[in-house]
Amino acid sequence: MAEKLSAVKGMNDILPASVPRTEKLPDSGLWQWFDTTVRSVMARYGYQYLLTPIVEPTALFVRGLGEVTDIVEKEMYSFVDSMNGDRLTLRPEATAGIVRAMNEHNALYNGPLRLWTVGPMFRHERPQKGRYRQFHQLDVEALGCAGPDVDAEMILMARALWRELGLVEGEHVRLEINSLGQPQERRAHREALVGYFEQHAAVLDADAQRRLQSNPLRILDSKNPEMQALIEDAPQLLDFLGEASLAHFDAVKATLAAVGLGYRVNPRLVRGMDYYNLTVFEWVTDQLGSQGTVCGGGRYDGLIEQLGGKPAPAVGFGLGIERLLLLLQELKLPVPDAAPDAYAIVPAGAPLPRVIATLEALRAQGVRVLQHAGGRDGAGSMKSQFKRADASGARFALVFGPDELAQGQLTVKTLRGDGGGAQELRSLADAASWAASLR
Ligand code: ATP
Numbered sequence: 143m144a145e146k147l148s149a150v151k152g153m154n155d156i157l158p159a160s161v162p163r164t165e166k167l168p169d170s171g172l173w174q175w176f177d178t179t180v181r182s183v184m185a186r187y188g189y190q191y192l193l194t195p196i197v198e199p200t201a202l203f204v205r206g207l208g209e210v211t212d213i214v215e216k217e218m219y220s221f222v223d224s225m226n227g228d229r230l231t232l233r234p235e236a237t238a239g240i241v242r243a244m245n246e247h248n249a250l251y252n253g254p255l256r257l258w259t260v261g262p263m264f265r266h267e268r269p270q271k272g273r274y275r276q277f278h279q280l281d282v283e284a285l286g287c288a289g290p291d292v293d294a295e296m297i298l299m300a301r302a303l304w305r306e307l308g309l310v311e312g313e314h315v316r317l318e319i320n321s322l323g324q325p326q327e328r329r330a331h332r333e334a335l336v337g338y339f340e341q342h343a344a345v346l347d348a349d350a351q352r353r354l355q356s357n358p359l360r361i362l363d364s365k366n367p368e369m370q371a372l373i374e375d376a377p378q379l380l381d382f383l384g385e386a387s388l389a390h391f392d393a394v395k396a397t398l399a400a401v402g403l404g405y406r407v408n409p410r411l412v413r414g415m416d417y418y419n420l421t422v423f424e425w426v427t428d429q430l431g432s433q434g435t436v437c438g439g440g441r442y443d444g445l446i447e448q449l450g451g452k453p454a455p456a457v458g459f460g461l462g463i464e465r466l467l468l469l470l471q472e473l474k475l476p477v478p479d480a481a482p483d484a485y486a487i488v489p490a491g492a493p494l495p496r497v498i499a500t501l502e503a504l505r506a507q508g509v510r511v512l513q514h515a516g517g518r519d520g521a522g523s524m525k526s527q528f529k530r531a532d533a534s535g536a537r538f539a540l541v542f543g544p545d546e547l548a549q550g551q552l553t554v555k556t557l558r559g560d561g562g563g564a565q566e567l568r569s570l571a572d573a574a575s576w577a578a579s580l581r
């Protein structure tokens with residue numbers, strides 16, 4: 143036998159529940175449920191769907207995310223296009239590509255845009271539970287909107303999604319918010335911060351030493367336990383915010399309070415990309431170990447201009463779909479049943495074209511029917527067919543016996559739920575009317 147090939151490390155297949163999986167990753171049924179739910183929530187808020195390429199010029203991310211960020215420093219899958227020498231990168235996040243696209247198409251010319259997309263992102267990280275090299279995000283962006291009402295809208299959309307999926311805010315997921323102020327406020331804070339860390343240079347680890355001049359704010363994000371006390375007492379950005387920034391933050395908080403959404407102000411929440419200003423937020427959970435951030439976002443008023451567009455404010459968030467589905471899986475929350483309504487059993491001698499014509503009529507009525515697929519020598523014993531019917535999770539088995547078919551009938555057997563075990567003869571002629579009863 144030829145040698146089997148494996149997927150790239152950290153990149154996973156998303157498989158149906160019926161396929162045995164080595165790693166306990168969420169099955170494709172959960173993914174589909176998430177997709178359906180997201181679509182309906184986005185429509186409720188008037189957001190429009192878009193897709194942008196998975197590969198972008200490397201320069202887009204270097205300019206967009208900032209040179210001294212984890213992503214640009216060490217996580218990007220970059221390569222040279224051997225055909226023409228272009229420097230390209232598999233997108234590590236979605237915002238930069240969306241802004242690039244909107245700038246390219248002068249999309250903001252007619253006013254603000256509210257957009258969403260879903261798709262794979264790529265980061266060269268150490269694979270572990272909730273952290274992969276190919277992962278998927280829901281990404282939501284509002285471009286051209288300056289007000290704190292839209293910051294709140296972002297947060298509330300995520301809450302609406304939690305509620306649809308059965309997650310309880312405050313219990314399964316918690317909201318943390320912060321304000322990063324404006325560039326000049328951050329500069330003043332940065333100076334104070336550099337001064338403070340220089341005074342305590344002996345306690346800084348190598349990473350922090352390096353960041354002291356390039357990106358001291360990221361030191362606050364350090365997970366090194368030996369630096370936590372130092373970080374705890376560092377000057378806080380919130381103390382450097384001016385009136386306008388504070389008013390913006392207060393307006394967001396007032397809206398959250400008005401809709402009864404609890405939150406914690408976390409002064410150390412800085413987020414990984416350089417483009418953020420004013421409001422930033424994260425939805426976190428305690429159930430996924432150190433990969434606890436399910437969703438993160440904030441305002442990025444400078445990015446559109448920085449990437450060559452006419453200056454316009456914007457706000458958005460990214461949600462890690464694998465982490466969210468792992469959380470749903472962990473909590474064992476009820477998920478709508480993806481099983482077929484009925485399983486069609488085809489005994490030896492049944493006229494297949496006639497059977498298939500009947501199944502087509504049922505499917506046209508919206509019934510989900512899985513046909514037992516025959517081999518070259520027929521469909522297999524009744525016993526093995528019923529076993530498969532059972533395993534499919536279908537509520538009904540449709541048995542197309544040749545004798546009944548000849549009389550324009552078939553047998554409907556209830557496999558599970560109310561009336562399990564019962565069976566009755568139905569007329570093919572009124573397939574449409576009894577189709578409704580199968581749903
Ligand atoms: P973390 O601090 O966990 O590395 P991040 O700040 O790098 O997250 P963002 O860039 O804000 O993450 O991306 C938004 C969301 O995408 C995260 O909150 C998380 O749910 C998800 N995410 C980020 N990186 C990964 C990854 N390597 N694998 C799976 N999900 C990820």
Ligand code: MG
Nearest residue numbers: 212213267414
């Ligand atoms: Mg990261």
